[in-house]
Amino acid sequence: MRTSTDHGSRLALVSNRLPKHEIAGLAGTSLKHQHLPAILADDAPGGFFEVHAENYMGAGGPPHAALARIREDFPVSLHGVCMSIGGPQALDKAHLARFKALVERYEPALVSEHLAWSTHETTYYNDLLPLPYTEATVARVADHIDQVQEAIGRQLLLENPSTYVTFPQSTISETAFIRELVKRTGCGLLLDVNNVFVSATNQGYSALAYLSDFPLADVGEVHLAGHAEQQDDEGELLLIDSHDGPVADAVWKLYELVIARAGPIPTLIEWDSAIPDWPVLKREATAAQAILDRHARAASRENIRASA
Template sequence: MNDIPSITAVGESGRHHGVMRGAQGPAGTSFKHEHLAAILADGLKDGFFEVHAENYMGAGGPPHRALTAIREHYPLSLHGVCMSIGGPDVLDVAHLARFRELVIRYEPMLVSEHLAWSSHGGQFFNDLLPLPYTQATLEQVCEHIDQVQDAIKRPLLLENPSTYVAFASSTLSEAEFIRMVVQRTGCGLLLDVNNVFVSASNHGFSAAAYLDALPLEAVGEIHLAGHSEQHDDENEPLLIDSHDCAISSSVWDLYRDVVSRIGAKPTLVEWDSNLPSWPVLRAQALSARHIMSPG
């Protein structure tokens, strides 16, 4: 392979955890099996790759063979999408156990989940749904995060959502809610810059003011992605966090602002559908790296 990062940190088990020597702000991409051969032939120096945990909860087979091939050379970010951290029900203990087993099996550099809910009454939905930001929801979310962190024996990074509607019953702003969760649970923050831009545009608030209110000192990872532009039923503009195109210039500008505030952090480019060729996706990650280290 041409571009293999140096991996130096070793965990209690004696296996590499995948912390990269001299890389305070590595840049990575979503790992898609279509890109496996290209990555192995022409990889991403000092990079990392993120996978959705639920795609690897089987015992073996082609998904694990491909992920093992990547993990031999690169650190991983394990990103959960179905834990339903914000849901009203108790966490699915079988799902949490499978999630824990993946953390043990691959020893990822980063582990994250969403501030959202996606299941109710035993039914799972193909959406990450918004929460009412109330004291009752805060208690539930903190309890769930504590449960996850107790299971995986490490801090969880919580991702700020992209939203299209808001609850009239909310008594806290989203940023205030996230700050309180971080303070109470000790979890970290996965700052999705595209989500900030999408939500700010959809709800008409200031992205800069939102960032001011967040616990930016807790950011452990940054996400970047493309979004699509649609119109709602009243023909008003509506941005969708679609992950199916290149990162917009507005999101790159907001990312530059974030980096100027908090410095370089591991940054992940998400691209989940309408996949480009590997060189196109790789170039997006290299753009993020250049912003973090312009010299």
């Protein structure tokens, strides 16, 4: 199995047929087609846009026309939701080929997928399901990540899940499991701060302790989103990673801590249902950008003092 030491030498360089737009330190939003006219008319629309890969696996049509227009002027992040990297069966070769074709077509600044599974034999679930954290699962998931990275010729960012159940078979903590995947494959990480808060609330552990143990140095992108509050069968609070509202105050506080520790990582606002008008979504990204900029300035001042 590939390790992080030889990962870089085995990945092909991106061809750079398209304009190269820097994404470092930027806040962005999910690209929604209904927002395209407002985005193009906006003098300062924001930093970058992220799309779900599966929405663009057809050959052409309006979705590709919109994405091609955005790609001319902005960095794009490609986010997969159906690779089923955590599943027990082999990766779908046709799906992986379509994913690879999208990476080659749009040369995204970032490419990501989920630490989850969503298929069983010929059944496809409309959800991102958790997996047991065991040595056997580490080996299987690492092999799947290797296959994806080999196919696309570049690093994949792996996203931590939101969870509602856990497995008694698990023998490894989620953060240790993720660290081992990075070590074995050289993949990067997508830290979804809302997922951390949702999972910690549902499972009864500390979100701060989780983040303290998370390998922040390997994070290449951050996700922020809204969640919904429900009750479980016992009447206890249950959070759902719903992406249907603004980022909660508690998640903003966790995000501030992450950026203070790790620096200005590209940050994406996810809002995938009950989608608001463009100014509302942009306002969330502007709030994230303010945090990124503030910590970037603080780091710059610290560097100046250190070199004086």
